[in-house]
Amino acid sequence: MPPVNTLFASRTEALRPSAIREILKATGRPDMISFAGGLPAPELFPVDAVSAAVERMLGEQGQAALQYDVSEGHLPLREWVADHVRETVGLAADPDDILITHGSQQALDLIAKALLNPGDTILVENPSYLGALQVFRAYEANIEGVEMDAAGLVPAALGDRLGRPGPRPKFLYLIPNFQNPTGATLAPGRRAEIARIAAAHGVAVIEDDPYGQLRYAGPFPPCLAASADAGPHDTSTISPVYLGTASKLLAPGLRVAWAIVRHPELRRRLIALKQAADLHTSGFTQRVVHALVRDRHWLGAHVARLRAAYASRLAAMDAALAAHLPPGTEWTKPQGGMFVWAHLPPSLSARDLLQRCAEAGVLFVPGDSFWVGAAPHNTLRLNFSHASEERIATGLALVGRCCHSLVKTAGVSRPDR
């Protein structure tokens, strides 16, 4: 008998049990106050608008919505996306540049599948989105973190890395707005510079922008892809790919997102991989999304409602952190998105804290899951979009109490393990 692991593809040996998965399960418990998942507020989902849109859409095109569809996605939705990215992030795209995916996670999976051979190097902001790291690990990539600060990825750090000899990274993956997990936004002045450095070294940029429209203060900067010099006819390097989604604009349960891919050969291969992966994204949910977003007046009012509600929750979290967390705790002040990123005093371990907090009825994600390489033990990610302001205050009071109880037993905790 062969050993069990010869039954499986070697790529699956790299799969780790996901903290996010377990967290999503735990947040199903109604008594828990959760700052863990990246969940939108369910009471802000446009349930009635979805219901009305489905009824209207099925009346007009029910048979088409329920039939097989083309792999690149429903054309009217791709036309709307082209207009949307031009207006919101300054990106000139043709509907034929756009691939509709079953959530942005699928876009990441298909891009990694199209570009990565086992052992290829890629660069990510450090820390970065856990779901992206999981995809890249599943394609056996060598993942390197690049330094970031409060203004996002540091261009000089990227330049230093790419100036070193050795294999050229396949791509740089980044989240320019209200990054997951830090909440940091890449400074507008750094965007063209990063695009220029990457292009000069022949490194593609994968720009993942799920949160950009959830901006509660300040101006909307253009995307990196818009500032990149690489035109559609320079096919010797991959021009930047931009990812957007309906998950945060409308609802993640619809699983509709879009990738703007201006490099023709990459697009051709992605469409073939999309077809092999699942034929096409549900034409039903694509039409539901289109029926909602094409009403600009409604969409504007809906997004304004989200921004107002999340801004209040962010303010509530900021105030509660100041009121309850021990001296020496530091946290980010994002202007949008869903996450605050905190550093506990160095004597406290986020994993130890989570254990106490879970017993006390409150959850967050310890930051070490998001790091590539050595991870500090005292970072944590706090989601502020899911819980109400009242529960944010209650929950952070509990977190504060658990911090203080840990401080008292600090001799027992092992902060440097």
Add this chain to the structure above:
Amino acid sequence: MPPVNTLFASRTEALRPSAIREILKATGRPDMISFAGGLPAPELFPVDAVSAAVERMLGEQGQAALQYDVSEGHLPLREWVADHVRETVGLAADPDDILITHGSQQALDLIAKALLNPGDTILVENPSYLGALQVFRAYEANIEGVEMDAAGLVPAALGDRLGRPGPRPKFLYLIPNFQNPTGATLAPGRRAEIARIAAAHGVAVIEDDPYGQLRYAGPFPPCLAASADAGPHDTSTISPVYLGTASKLLAPGLRVAWAIVRHPELRRRLIALKQAADLHTSGFTQRVVHALVRDRHWLGAHVARLRAAYASRLAAMDAALAAHLPPGTEWTKPQGGMFVWAHLPPSLSARDLLQRCAEAGVLFVPGDSFWVGAAPHNTLRLNFSHASEERIATGLALVGRCCHSLVKTAGVSRPDR
């Protein structure tokens, strides 16, 4: 500058332009009579029932339907699937054995991703489903065809192949009922034998059953997975995996399917890969499917309506083939499913015929796309579920006329190219 192909993963070099993709595009032309795609009849989609189910479902659980969900799928749907496969194909499964996927195509992709290293050998019926061949090629599998006849895969041919020395195939992929493309059904007496041969050689069986419920005559045989000896605790080999789908039962546009995976470690890896691939299947469409199928009375009446309509179309196609195709043409007499498979007289090339037919306004799929290795030039797949009986008669009269015009110019055609 490196050559362009170093930009991409080597696995994408194996991607071929898909005949099915181009066919699905062509069938968008309303004037064409198409026997090409594997499309259900859109006028039989339960549009009103879907509309009512959505309204009711959103009223009861709208917020949950629009939120992020667990990767393995909506529990009430998995519970229904467990009951459904027990009742219809005799398979004992626990809801925890079930993974909900974004169509069966995704199940094929995830299974290939979990099991295949580049260069691994797999076995398929010859000919087989083009979409599966595309997936297996994208994972750089070495695909071998196994002989089939009118009663499906030939057990002796499988035994001979597995008795030969050399690398053991990772799995055998087959479609036991109303196979795509041949319409053949694996004889009930062969099922346990094939399961036994595969198990004896440590070869997994991937049993893809999208059409099994679309049976218009004869008894329903149990699935291979049910007849396999391998219990859940023999983890040294992979026990058979069974795939079902709502695409043919309800509507493919919903993209909801299920994989029954009783091998615990394979299941664990598939769930991790599913999470990396797209987090989870839309909780919205999963709940729509569940809201429909849980009404057994409605589902029974709906499936009965499909069976009656498709049986009439199959009879119409059989009669039209007899009336219009040239002497020497042979075709299968399936008892269900969506496809008839035809052999033209050897002097005629299916590709040449398709060219004339497309000009005349009628489409089919030349059979050579479905073969592994050497492909006869004179086979074709005809779908009978999509077009009305009247259009089936009209379309096959056109095909017949094109055959006769090709026969006249046979010196020009190159049947053996």
